[in-house]
Amino acid sequence: MSARFQELDWRPTPMGEISLRRRRHLASDTDVYEVKLGDEWLMSSMFTAGEIALADLGLAACAGGELDVVVGGLGLGYTADAALRDERVRSLLVVEALDAVVEWHRKGLVPLGEGLTSDPRCRLVQGDFFAGATGTAGFDPETPGRRFHAVLLDIDHSPEHVLHPAHAGFYRPEGLRALAEHLHPGGVFALWSNDPPSEDFRSALAQVFPDTEARIVTFDNPLQGNTASCTIYVARGR
Numbered sequence: 520m521s522a523r524f525q526e527l528d529w530r531p532t533p534m535g536e537i538s539l540r541r542r543r544h545l546a547s548d549t550d551v552y553e554v555k556l557g558d559e560w561l562m563s564s565m566f567t568a569g570e571i572a573l574a575d576l577g578l579a580a581c582a583g584g585e586l587d588v589v590v591g592g593l594g595l596g597y598t599a600d601a602a603l604r605d606e607r608v609r610s611l612l613v614v615e616a617l618d619a620v621v622e623w624h625r626k627g628l629v630p631l632g633e634g635l636t637s638d639p640r641c642r643l644v645q646g647d648f649f650a651g652a653t654g655t656a657g658f659d660p661e662t663p664g665r666r667f668h669a670v671l672l673d674i675d676h677s678p679e680h681v682l683h684p685a686h687a688g689f690y691r692p693e694g695l696r697a698l699a700e701h702l703h704p705g706g707v708f709a710l711w712s713n714d715p716p717s718e719d720f721r722s723a724l725a726q727v728f729p730d731t732e733a734r735i736v737t738f739d740n741p742l743q744g745n746t747a748s749c750t751i752y753v754a755r756g757r
Contacts, residue, residue, distance in 0.1 A: 527628050532556075532617050534683060539623055552595055552629055554620075556682070564630065567597040568738035569711050569749035570673060574601035576734055576751050577671045577709030578608070585609040587667045589658050589701075591648035592674040593620050596631035598711075602671065603638055611641045612667075614648045614658055616674075621645050648674060649689050653697040669707040670698065677714035677750075678723075690720060695727040702756050710752040720752070728754035 529538040535557030544551045544565065552564040562570075578586065586607045590599050593615035602611055613635075615621050621643050624632035635641050644660065651658040652670075659665040675681040678690035688694050698708060708728065712720075716733035724731045731754040740747040 528619060528623065530619050532619065534617070535559075537617060537619055539619075539628060550630075554595065559676075559682070562594045564595055564597075566738065566740070566747070567595075569713075569736050569751070570594065570597035571601040572734075572736045572749075572751050573671050573673055573709055573711045574598045574605070576753055577669055577707055578602060578605045580707045580709070580753050580755055581607070581669050582705060583607075583668070586669060587665075588612070589614060589667050589670045591652075591670065591672040593624065593643060594673065595629050596624060596635050598671055598673055599635055599641065600631045603635075603641060608640060611638075612659055613641065613643050614646050614651060615643065616645070616647055618645045648672070649686055649694075652689060652701065653694055657701045666701055666703050667706065668703050669709065670702065671709045673711040677712040678710075678717055678720040680714065690723060692723050692726040695723060699727055699756050704757060706756045708752075708754045708756070712750040712752065714750065715748075716750050716752075724752060724754045728756055730755040 524542045527539045527541055537556050540553045542551050554561040584607060587610045588602055588608055590602060590613045593613050599611060599613050602608055623629050625636055627633050656663040657665055675686055681687050721731060721733060734751045735748050736751055737746050737748045
């Protein structure tokens with residue numbers, strides 16, 4: 520049995536102090552991994568349904584055979600891991616702003632780290648997703664201008680609740696239009712949001728993508744003894 524609580528890493532970052540913690544959840548007799556940035560709880564291995572649904576719903580909207588995919592935000596790796604379960608995925612580029620998070624996976628400090636770093640289809644890149652989305656070089660530093668079949672994004676809490684003010688412009692039509700330039704024709708953009716569907720954001724999506732939807736994903740919340748929900752936006756390009 521592991522210790523009841525252990526801080527596996529802590530360090531300052533440009534976005535605030537980040538920490539990785541592991542605690543024992545006695546009711547389920549499992550280890551729970553949690554990430555905190557400053558005063559904000561970012562993620563927990565107890566709640567992964569939304570991260571997995573982001574990959575499942577986003578890739579289900581992709582037509583065709585082999586897929587090249589970008590995941591924005593590595594976190595604890597659940598979106599990337601779910602994407603790799605799709606046999607059509609031939610390459611997965613995971614863009615993560617914080618080098619600490621990439622290091623946790625490469626050192627095996629989180630449960631999915633070894634699987635992601637050992638999969639030859641998967642490459643972890645430390646970089647600014649939003650700079651790649653809105654710039655001409657794109658996401659892959661080894662192949663500037665490279666296009667992808669799907670981009671799956673889970674960084675901010677929602678389009679209205681961002682981790683850094685610089686991210687806000689991405690969720691407007693001009694930011695989404697720049698992202699669309701990095702997709703193949705008919706490519707898919709999918710986004711996780713902790714908030715209910717936003718009419719303002721759906722309107723912004725519809726100005727860029729002809730086919731959009733917002734799916735509510737409901738999951739159990741054992742800490743409160745009820746259910747919780749998140750939103751997955753899926754948009755398909757021309």
